[in-house]
Amino acid sequence: MKFNIALLAGDGIGPEVINEAVKVSDAIAKKFNHEITWTPALTGACAIDAVGVPYPDETHEICMAADAVLFGAIGHPKYDNDPSAPVRPEQGLLLMRKKLGLFANVRPTFTFPSLIDNSPLKRERIEGTDLVFLRELTGGIYFGEKGRRDGGETAFDNCVYTRAEVQRLAKKGFELAMTRSKKLCCVDKANVLETSRLWRETVQAMEKEYPEVTVSYEFVDAVAMRLVQWPNSYDVLITENLFGDILTDEASVISGSMGLMPSASVGEHTSLYEPIHGSYPQATGLNIANPLATILSAAMMFEDAFGLKEEAEAIRTVVNKSLEQGFVTEDLAAKGAKTYKTSEVGDWLVANL
Amino acid sequence: MKFNIALLAGDGIGPEVINEAVKVSDAIAKKFNHEITWTPALTGACAIDAVGVPYPDETHEICMAADAVLFGAIGHPKYDNDPSAPVRPEQGLLLMRKKLGLFANVRPTFTFPSLIDNSPLKRERIEGTDLVFLRELTGGIYFGEKGRRDGGETAFDNCVYTRAEVQRLAKKGFELAMTRSKKLCCVDKANVLETSRLWRETVQAMEKEYPEVTVSYEFVDAVAMRLVQWPNSYDVLITENLFGDILTDEASVISGSMGLMPSASVGEHTSLYEPIHGSYPQATGLNIANPLATILSAAMMFEDAFGLKEEAEAIRTVVNKSLEQGFVTEDLAAKGAKTYKTSEVGDWLVANL
Ligand SMILES: CC(C)[C@H](C(=O)O)[C@@H](O)C(=O)O
Ligand SMILES: CC(C)[C@H](C(=O)O)[C@@H](O)C(=O)O
Numbered sequence: 205m206k207f208n209i210a211l212l213a214g215d216g217i218g219p220e221v222i223n224e225a226v227k228v229s230d231a232i233a234k235k236f237n238h239e240i241t242w243t244p245a246l247t248g249a250c251a252i253d254a255v256g257v258p259y260p261d262e263t264h265e266i267c268m269a270a271d272a273v274l275f276g277a278i279g280h281p282k283y284d285n286d287p288s289a290p291v292r293p294e295q296g297l298l299l300m301r302k303k304l305g306l307f308a309n310v311r312p313t314f315t316f317p318s319l320i321d322n323s324p325l326k327r328e329r330i331e332g333t334d335l336v337f338l339r340e341l342t343g344g345i346y347f348g349e350k351g352r353r354d355g356g357e358t359a360f361d362n363c364v365y366t367r368a369e370v371q372r373l374a375k376k377g378f379e380l381a382m383t384r385s386k387k388l389c390c391v392d393k394a395n396v397l398e399t400s401r402l403w404r405e406t407v408q409a410m411e412k413e414y415p416e417v418t419v420s421y422e423f424v425d426a427v428a429m430r431l432v433q434w435p436n437s438y439d440v441l442i443t444e445n446l447f448g449d450i451l452t453d454e455a456s457v458i459s460g461s462m463g464l465m466p467s468a469s470v471g472e473h474t475s476l477y478e479p480i481h482g483s484y485p486q487a488t489g490l491n492i493a494n495p496l497a498t499i500l501s502a503a504m505m506f507e508d509a510f511g512l513k514e515e516a517e518a519i520r521t522v523v524n525k526s527l528e529q530g531f532v533t534e535d536l537a538a539k540g541a542k543t544y545k546t547s548e549v550g551d552w553l554v555a556n557l
Numbered sequence: 558m559k560f561n562i563a564l565l566a567g568d569g570i571g572p573e574v575i576n577e578a579v580k581v582s583d584a585i586a587k588k589f590n591h592e593i594t595w596t597p598a599l600t601g602a603c604a605i606d607a608v609g610v611p612y613p614d615e616t617h618e619i620c621m622a623a624d625a626v627l628f629g630a631i632g633h634p635k636y637d638n639d640p641s642a643p644v645r646p647e648q649g650l651l652l653m654r655k656k657l658g659l660f661a662n663v664r665p666t667f668t669f670p671s672l673i674d675n676s677p678l679k680r681e682r683i684e685g686t687d688l689v690f691l692r693e694l695t696g697g698i699y700f701g702e703k704g705r706r707d708g709g710e711t712a713f714d715n716c717v718y719t720r721a722e723v724q725r726l727a728k729k730g731f732e733l734a735m736t737r738s739k740k741l742c743c744v745d746k747a748n749v750l751e752t753s754r755l756w757r758e759t760v761q762a763m764e765k766e767y768p769e770v771t772v773s774y775e776f777v778d779a780v781a782m783r784l785v786q787w788p789n790s791y792d793v794l795i796t797e798n799l800f801g802d803i804l805t806d807e808a809s810v811i812s813g814s815m816g817l818m819p820s821a822s823v824g825e826h827t828s829l830y831e832p833i834h835g836s837y838p839q840a841t842g843l844n845i846a847n848p849l850a851t852i853l854s855a856a857m858m859f860e861d862a863f864g865l866k867e868e869a870e871a872i873r874t875v876v877n878k879s880l881e882q883g884f885v886t887e888d889l890a891a892k893g894a895k896t897y898k899t900s901e902v903g904d905w906l907v908a909n910l
Contacts, residue, residue: 287747288754298749324786329677344700345716350751355721361716361757363698366707393799394640396651398703401641402712425806432785432810433677450803452779458786476877 210270216483217493218276224495224550248278258296272509275478305472309339323460339448377442391443466501477501563623569836570846571629576905577848602633602697611649628831658825662692676813692801730795744796819854
């Protein structure tokens with residue numbers, strides 16, 4: 205098969221980790237007889253520096269024309285101090301999500317047996333955890349009307365959802381649950397919010413189309429607790445944009461393998477794959493960043509965007525091997541063990557595929 | 558001194574735990590020569606059953622006339638299934654907060670040395686944790702305009718804050734920080750929300766009035782992570798209503814002592830003290846509920862509402878003694894150890910004051 209992949213390396217360590225993901229993807233393509241064309245494009249702080257906006261039209265066109273987007277990370281400290289500054293890298297992220305219609309953010313949290321002791325949670329709490337959040341990504345309070353009144357003394361943000369938006373996300377949730385253990389948790393705040401009541405009634409109405417799926421409804425505050433107490437009691441969770449922002453980040457730290465977690469943002473026009481970690485500016489250019497989350501995001505891309513399960517498994521297998529053999533960057537190395545550079549890890553993976 | 562305390566026992570185990578808090582408070586009053594008048598009033602499911610509404614006007618008048626309110630817990634399973642039902646116990650809670658102007662919810666999270674191994678977190682992560690959230694409680698998306706459009710197909714919730722509301726809460730935060738380690742963290746989502754930008758700029762402008770306080774600004778998703786990773790890096794945190802709902806519940810489980818955490822809701826007209834646990838309907842009437850969170854809430858009331866530090870310390874000291882000596886309810890007992898009834902714990906505390 206032939207694929208055209210938009211390559212958005214972004215800022216900080218983005219280019220370095222993306223580089224390794226390209227290496228590994230190319231090696232997979234060679235091995236399985238596919239042909240990948242990579243089309244690089246600017247986004248984030250580097251796009252602001254180059255052309256004044258964080259998500260240029262040209263980048264958007266490249267993404268729209270691609271079969272998938274592979275994304276590194278964005279953000280630069282020079283934009284960190286003033287969240288109300290007119291041009292910021294994150295605005296590019298939000299614009300990109302909206303313009304590409306990336307409505308479903310897929311955020312798995314799972315454990316690697318060899319890394320389980322990195323978790324802040326006790327082993328018996330985290331062992332066996334394997335959950336996936338589907339976070340709605342193009343609606344809610346992120347994109348509702350916002351502004352000031354009363355000469356700036358009053359601020360407002362509007363949270364809006366339509367039934368169709370909820371259905372679209374929930375459908376993905378039910379479908380994902382069908383491929384897993386058939387358990388779906390709808391996270392809302394239906395005891396307070398009208399948008400949550402719309403979420404709940406919409407999901408309730410869809411239950412009969414998926415009679416095999418057991419659906420539970422939990423309040424967001426209760427989920428924030430149970431994620432720390434009994435994370436392995438969850439499987440697929442669906443939720444709105446802001447709750448998803450908070451809970452997926454909370455979920456990402458419980459496994460102790462945050463630096464390895466991949467993610468996907470699935471859309472109408474295309475889908476985007478990215479590590480959940482940030483642009484880690486302090487490490488820029490040092491060739492020390494851990495590329496595995498980006499490489500595992502490429503595996504998700506092969507499986508979900510291109511339907512190539514075997515290729516994805518090949519990547520996951522060799523990543524597991526590198527973890528078991530300790531061929532890892534310094535963040536993952538055991539005390540006193542030899543550590544490897546970002547590019548060395550990529551080379552090793554290619555050699556061991 | 559003479560105090561008039563409104564007594565809102567509520568539902569489920571509420572009356573049982575309140576009963577023990579009254580016992581202990583009366584014993585303290587006797588010992589320190591105070592006179593307490595308790596005025597019981599209905600709220601929650603029991604109020605709906607009795608008079609059709611969860612926060613009757615009579616209850617409101619009793620609270621308004623009181624020097625403080627001691628609250629048990631509300632909620633009953635018969636109201637759990639349909640969050641859109643027209644009359645629900647939680648509506649009483651929201652109405653009470655609004656009508657009493659209880660704008661600052663004070664939620665400490667700390668550890669008890671003897672219970673630290675109950676935490677889902679590893680000992681080295683949780684040890685030394687002693688933080689306090691101040692959650693804004695009468696504004697934000699909880700109380701903004703909400704409803705449906707397009708024949709019910711679109712739902713909306715409005716989040717609104719005024720500068721004065723932020724100042725009122727932040728002032729409490731700065732003052733509290735001055736009595737502790739002079740560290741204040743403002744939790745917001747200023748990279749996305751206009752209300753958060755108002756929060757941040759308002760707190761920034763107040764910094765110069767409290768030059769000794771070091772203020773940090775963190776995004777809500779980052780705090781949801783760090784609370785699990787390094788909870789003891791926080792001291793005083795201030796935040797808006799919905800973020801506070803999620804984060805205070807997350808914080809409550811990390812210590813492993815959720816059943817012991819007290820809270821206060823501080824208002825313009827009066828202040829309310831309550832355990833953070835729920836009404837635990839399954840345990841109703843069994844005399845097994847742990848009364849310590851309610852008793853520690855009474856201690857907060859003595860200290861914060863009446864300025865009686867010594868009285869509060871006397872309560873905390875005897876509670877610690879009961880923990881150390883294992884004179885506790887079944888939820889806290891070591892494996893195989895003798896357990897005590899709710900009322901036995903109260904009696905023991907009174908006898909050992
Ligand atoms: C940077 C920010 C706007 C963004 C969000 O809130 O969605 C980030 O936290 C994320 O989760 O991708
Ligand atoms: C019951 C509910 C309305 C309430 C809230 O969301 O404020 C509760 O979760 C709390 O935190 O006291």
